[in-house]
Amino acid sequence: MLRIPKQQLEWAEKSLASSQAQTAKMRIVMGHLPFYAVAPTKNKMGDVLAKADELITMLEKYNVHLYISGHHHAYFPAYKGNLKLLYSGALGSGPRTLIGSNLSPRNTLTVVDINLEENKSFYTTYDMNSLAVVNPQELPEKITGINGSVLREKEA
Numbered sequence: 001m002l003r004i005p006k007q008q009l010e011w012a013e014k015s016l017a018s019s020q021a022q023t024a025k026m027r028i029v030m031g032h033l034p035f036y037a038v039a040p041t042k043n044k045m046g047d048v049l050a051k052a053d054e055l056i057t058m059l060e061k062y063n064v065h066l067y068i069s070g071h072h073h074a075y076f077p078a079y080k081g082n083l084k085l086l087y088s089g090a091l092g093s094g095p096r097t098l099i100g101s102n103l104s105p106r107n108t109l110t111v112v113d114i115n116l117e118e119n120k121s122f123y124t125t126y127d128m129n130s131l132a133v134v135n136p137q138e139l140p141e142k143i144t145g146i147n148g149s150v151l152r153e154k155e156a
Helices: 006-017 052-061
Strands: 027-031 062-068 078-079 083-087 108-115 120-127 143-144 146-150
Touching: 006 027, 052 062, 052 083, 062 146
Parallel strands: 027 062, 062 083
Antiparallel strands: 078 083, 078 146, 108 120, 143 146
């Protein structure tokens, strides 16, 4: 698990607490590593963030709506507590399977639509080989990795 340096955590918290961030209609955070593992080959230390639960608590404290991550190259719309987690897939080489799934790896592209009036976000994810829309109901309901579990978002 990768530990975030104290200075970066302090910067992130200061940024989220700022009046500019707090007056924004929606807060979205992006990072390379996810909080929890979703791909079997990335289900190990160094491929997820350390202290995931504490980090999520910090994001929830500042009413962050969504955390988008990469690195695992496996599309999975999830949530933990009140925080939405979007695991972006891969457009290029290296798409990966999901832990506990028999689905083949696939290249995906996700479009995020945001409704600021209702404080909601919605995803449309495309299988880039067929251009078909990915049905989130095909994905596992829950994924448990090295450091915890995430639940599939019901309304992706």
